[in-house]
Amino acid sequence: MARYEIFVTYKQGIFDPPGATAERALANLGYDEVESVKIGKYIRIEVADGPNEMTRVAEMCDKLLANPVIEEYRIVDAEGSVSAR
Amino acid sequence: MRFGVVRFPGSNCEQDIVIACRYLGIDVDYVWHGDTDIAGFDAIVLPGGFSYGDYIRTGAVARFSPVMGEVVRFAERGGPVLGVCNGFQILTEAHMLPGAMLRNRGLKFICETVPLRVERNVCQWVDLAEGTVVRIPINHNEGNFTADAETLARLDANGQVVLRYCEPDGTRAPGGSAPNGSTDDIAGICNERGNVFGLMPHPERVVDPEASGTDGQPFFTTIVARLAGV
Numbered sequence: 272m273a274r275y276e277i278f279v280t281y282k283q284g285i286f287d288p289p290g291a292t293a294e295r296a297l298a299n300l301g302y303d304e305v306e307s308v309k310i311g312k313y314i315r316i317e318v319a320d321g322p323n324e325m326t327r328v329a330e331m332c333d334k335l336l337a338n339p340v341i342e343e344y345r346i347v348d349a350e351g352s353v354s355a356r
Numbered sequence: 357m358r359f360g361v362v363r364f365p366g367s368n369c370e371q372d373i374v375i376a377c378r379y380l381g382i383d384v385d386y387v388w389h390g391d392t393d394i395a396g397f398d399a400i401v402l403p404g405g406f407s408y409g410d411y412i413r414t415g416a417v418a419r420f421s422p423v424m425g426e427v428v429r430f431a432e433r434g435g436p437v438l439g440v441c442n443g444f445q446i447l448t449e450a451h452m453l454p455g456a457m458l459r460n461r462g463l464k465f466i467c468e469t470v471p472l473r474v475e476r477n478v479c480q481w482v483d484l485a486e487g488t489v490v491r492i493p494i495n496h497n498e499g500n501f502t503a504d505a506e507t508l509a510r511l512d513a514n515g516q517v518v519l520r521y522c523e524p525d526g527t528r529a530p531g532g533s534a535p536n537g538s539t540d541d542i543a544g545i546c547n548e549r550g551n552v553f554g555l556m557p558h559p560e561r562v563v564d565p566e567a568s569g570t571d572g573q574p575f576f577t578t579i580v581a582r583l584a585g586v
Contacts, residue, residue, distance in 0.1 A: 285502060286537070288459040335420070338413055338449065340456040341502060 272317055275328045276347045279337045280311035311342075325354050332356070357580055359384040360397035362427070364418045369404035369440065369558065376560035380576050389421040398583055399436040400427055402443030404495065404558060414457055414498045415445035424450060436480055436579050437552045441496055444544070444554030453545055453554045454511065455503035461537025465497040470535060472543050472557060473522040478515040479546040481553040481579045489526040490519075490571040492557035494543075499536040499556040501545075511545055519544035519555055 281287045287309055294308040314336055318324055328346055333356075337344045345355040361373045363386050370386060377384035387394055394400060408417035418424070424446075431437045431452055439447040447453040460466055474488040484490070503511070511517050520541040521534040534541045536556075544555030559572030 286458060286461070286500075288461055288463050288500070288537070292463055335412065335416060338416070338456055340448075340454075341458065 273320055273324055274349050275316045275318065275324075277314040277316065277328070277332060277336060278311060278345045278347075279314065279332070279342050280309055280344075281341055282343050285341045324348075325352075329354055329356065357383060357398050357583055358396060359399050359401055359576075360387040360394055361385070361401045361403055362387045362389060362421075362423055363403075364389045364405070364407035364421060364446075366407045366409055367403050367405035367442070369442075369560065372558070372560045373401050373403050373440070376563045376572070377576060379563055380573060380580075382576060382580055387423060389418070389423050392422050392426055394423065394426045394430060397430075399438065399579055400430060402427075402437070402439040402446050403560075404441030404443060407442055407446065410442075410498075413445075413449065414442060415447075415449040418442075418446045419449040428452065431547075431552050434549065434551055436583070438481055438575075438579075439552075439554040440558055440560065441494075441499075441556055444556055445498060447552060447554040452552050453547060454507045455501055455542075455545070457498045458500040458502050458537075459498055460496070460500050460535075466499070466535050467493070467495045468535070469493045470557065471522050471524050471526070472519045473526050473528070475517045475520055476515050477518045477546065478548070478550040479518045479553050480550040480582055481546070481575060482518055483578050483582075484574055487526055489522065489524070490562075491569065492559055492562050492571055493568075494535070494557050496536070496556055499538060499543075500534075501538045501542045501556075503539065508540055511542075512540075514548055516545050516548065517542055518546050518553060519557070 290310040474484040476486045546553040559575035562572030
């Protein structure tokens with residue numbers, strides 16, 4: 272069994288309404304040092320050991336877990352290797 | 357002339373569409389999301405609601421329902437497909453229409469009747485004159501349409517922008533008239549061919565003058581007349 276962690280975030284230039292709201296809320300709380308907040312999704316996937324695991328997990332992201340029109344993703348495996356798009 | 361209205365798990369406006377069609381004298385029936393045969397239908401409607409609980413993204417799971425493969429082939433053959441609200445979200449996720457939906461700018465679920473301006477368009481579902489203002493309710497949390505600049509320019513150039521949010525007099529406010537923050541005030545778009553049409557407002561809720569008005573009627577009757585060659 273192998274575990275993959277996936278982080279899905281909006282692409283550069285795509286407005287992130289929850290992030291923008293959190294940004295304003297933190298400013299209202301007096302955290303003047305906050306320059307930007309981006310809110311995304313965290314997904315953890317466990318897969319049976321097999322060939323091309325990372326490639327297949329990336330395929331899952333392309334098809335279902337992320338929308339390439341607005342989102343990008345970063346996959347981290349148990350050893351900390353990263354695949355991003 | 358027969359409409360098929362797809363029921364996904366979590367759809368909740370399919371009955372409204374069926375009732376509106378029957379009110380307008382259109383033969384209509386439900387189509388189950390697990391079906392892979394849509395023969396016998398002349399137009400397909402993807403209704404509003406919360407298909408698959410809106411999990412992952414709105415429309416992201418419904419897009420892979422067994423029936424959707426047939427709906428894609430039906431559209432590729434030129435069959436008319438209408439997506440209302442969640443149906444529009446499913447059409448973008450299925451790449452049958454460009455762009456994508458974000459959360460409303462104010463993070464609020466919006467339920468209100470809004471003015472919409474008909475643009476110069478190639479949509480087979482609409483024959484209202486450019487500049488016509490209709491009032492139709494919106495009812496959504498993710499209707500903030502977005503697309504890259506190149507796509508937006510292409511939509512405009514091809515006459516694929518069908519409806520825009522506007523002010524009551526049909527003008528657009530300098531800061532935007534879309535209550536949900538939608539890019540370029542876009543409320544409804546079609547594909548290049550004009551047979552696939554997605555819109556966030558709910559025309560099925562405005563067909564009975566004794567209830568709410570008639571502004572939604574043309575969004576169903578136009579395609580019927582067109583298919584009948586009238």
